[in-house]
């Protein structure tokens with residue numbers, strides 16, 4: 001019989017490996033020439049999609065952990081958030097390095113002229129303070145209340161990500177709209193939970 005601690009470590013390792021798999025598969029395909037005729041577009045699309053998926057997974061943990069038997073999901077929220085940042089970093093890095101060849105003036109021009117790039121950069125910029133303050137030491141230093149307030153930015157980042165996706169797709173907007181609908185439900189849940197807490201907690 002394995003102890004609960006060992007069980008938890010095994011599950012954490014499995015979740016970590018699963019979250020890393022899309023990046024490993026993508027690197028493997030790129031290294032073996034298995035991407036399409038436009039590999040940069042493939043890498044951008046794949047990393048962008050996973051950024052949004054991990055943002056949604058991170059937000060979904062809040063309502064899901066209330067369901068019977070799923071309370072332990074809360075322990076994986078930080079890892080999911082950091083994976084969203086990891087894929088966002090790869091996505092942004094692909095754009096900066098492979099698409100724009102680190103040409104800062106071209107990048108600034110693009111950010112000013114193409115609204116979907118502006119939305120993407122905003123969404124990614126919002127993730128940086130969240131990743132930077134994700135350690136236990138930072139939670140202690142900032143204080144729980146301030147830390148929680150800052151981390152509500154994850155909703156703004158995910159909204160920016162959905163807007164970015166909606167604006168970049170010209171024809172079939174079904175997929176970004178599905179992400180938008182899921183995000184609206186998660187945001188609605190958070191607002192409802194916030195009001196419920198305010199009504200039940202006496203003012204200090």
Ligand code: HEM
Nearest residue numbers: 044045048049051052088092095120121123124161165168
């Ligand atoms: C939270 C931040 C971001 C999220 C969630 C996100 C998400 C996405 C998604 C879902 C796609 C489309 C994938 C598909 O077509 O299947 C995409 C494409 C793209 N993203 Fe992002 N993105 C983010 C930030 C950025 C940033 C910072 C940049 C660049 C400065 C960027 C540049 C692009 C480009 C160039 C494309 C491909 C457009 C095309 O197909 O022509 N994204 N992104």
